[in-house]
Amino acid sequence: MKGKGLILINTGDGKGKTTAALGTALRAAGHGMKVLIVQFIKMAARTGELKALKNLPNVEVRPMGKGFILSEEDLERARAAAREAWRFAEEKLRSGEYDLVVLDEINYAVHYGLLDVDEVIRGLKGRSDRTHVILTGRKAHPKLIEIADTVTEMVEVKHHFKKGIKAVRGIEF
Secondary structure (H helix, E strand, O other): OOOOOOEEEEEOOOOOHHHHHHHHHHHHHHOOOOEEEEEOOOOOOOOHHHHHHOOOOOEEEEEOOOOOOOOHHHHHHHHHHHHHHHHHHHHHHHHOOOOEEEEEOHHHHHHOOOOOHHHHHHHHHOOOOOOEEEEEOOOOOHHHHHHOOEEEEOOOOOOHHHHOOOOOOOOOO
16 A cells, blocks of 8 residues: 555444445455454444454454443443553554554544543554544544544435334344
């Protein structure tokens, strides 16, 4: 790879932020690039994307979250998990071991105060020159948007949940 790695953000209230990042990860893997996906909110689950990605030899997925935050106890667990995930991700960003690192749902972790935005920015700026990074999740912090090379906002126009249709296997998970 030539040139400096890019910072991309997928944000907004619409569906498809993680899905778009995983599509980029798939593209990168197809070009022989080494990919790391660190999930900040999602727990180890049997989602379709994790099942598929585990079969790719140059893609590593680390679900390190504790799920949704519904109580004060959940918040403390989520904060500890987010910090652990960030320490791991920051080390890997600096290492140069990966061509692409996806920080899935890190925008939520910053928005809810689980991670300090300035610490995340220092880590992104301190990454290996060749490492691309994608940050996903709603409510991307303005400071993150400012340092990003590409920012895409997903906008919900219509969603089947509002018709009472529950999450669909293969579409949402």
